[in-house]
Each structure stands twice: as C-alpha cells, then as structure tokens.
Amino acid sequence: GQQVMQIPQYQHVQEGEDFTTYCNSSTTLSNIQWYKQRPGGHPVFLIQLVKSGEVKKQKRLTFQFGEAKKNSSLHITATQTTDVGTYFCAKGAQKLVFGQGTRLTINP
C-alpha cells in the first residue's frame, strides 16, 4: 500500500554509541521528512530531504536520501541522553504518512 516501512522498531544503546534508523518505500518518493517525538510530546520537525542522494547534517545527526529516492536513513553519532525519543520518517508534504517509528532509549 502507501506505507513507509521503518526499522528497527526499538533500539537501546549505551550513551556515546551511534544509532541509525532506516525508512524504505516501495514507490519513489518526492520527498521525505524526519520528525522526533519525545516521550509524552508531539512530533517536531527535524528535516526534509528532496534530492536523490542528498545528505544533510545537523550537528550529530546525519540524514540521507537514497539515490533511487526509495529509502532514507537518520544516523546519530555519539548519542546523548537528550536524544531519547521516537524518530519518525514521513512521506508527503502537508498530508503526512508516517513510518512506524524507531523508539530510542539510552543507558547513561
């Protein structure tokens, strides 16, 4: 269907370890967005990727959009306790279809 598949569902790491979440689509995407939702909070926009093969960085976060525009990843280097939350990818512009999310927990 129209789903965006996201893996893993859960990830637990030691503080300082890296973390990666992946999104895959069976169809070519015009764009993909990433959101972070803290426990008990609402989704907050992180970034939008539009171009094939695009790579964007925000401090310790690296976002990639695949060459075929069917997959994307978010990588966090040297996690900190403030990174705890659920990371969602989403396709669409206004009307968003979210992936299942990856819940990141961190052992300090």
Add this chain to the structure above:
Amino acid sequence: GAVVSQHPSRVICKSGTSVKIECRSLDFQATTMFWYRQFPKQSLMLMATSNEGSKATYEQGVEKDKFLINHASLTLSTLTVTSAHPEDSSFYICSAGTTAYNEQFFGPGTRLTVL
C-alpha cells in the same frame, strides 16, 4: 517557526459523552489542518483533513459521523468525538503548515481517556 495550540491537553470522560478538541494556529492562517490519532507506542495515523469553509476529508476507515470536524475559520479547527467509548481513548494531534515552511507544525496533542 509557526505555533499550533490544542485544547484541552487532557480529558477524561464517561462512555457515551462527546468531547470537543480545539486546534488553533496562533501566528498564521491555515486553510488546511490535519487530525491524527496515536495509540500508545504506535505511529501517528491520519484521520482526516480539515478544510476551511468546506467539508473535511476523511481517511478510509474513519467514521465521519463519529469524528466531527469543523473548520470555521482560518485559525481554528475542532474535532468532536461523539458518543465516545473506551476504544476511542488515544492521543489526538492536529497539524498545520504554511507555504513559508516545508514542515508541518504539530499541536501539543490531547490525551483522551474514556472510562
């Protein structure tokens, strides 16, 4: 960025009652707003698109007579859960965007508990 507010943040009601949730864009006008529902430890599922001055567009499987949406002005959309039942207990979140930004701005959400 733009700000979206939601009220109430939390509501507990008895089964069979109706609950109204408000979503407001505070510093911008939104001709379109979106309503999502999120069950615990699950993703956000789009329920409907709220269109200012016209009928809402509902996603497949969402009962339009149960989840009434009214978008009376460019800054306010309301979602009314009619005759709520325990299975309607969930986190309801609205979002809105503007042409100035690529992103959607989400309200803080309303946690509904139906006893």
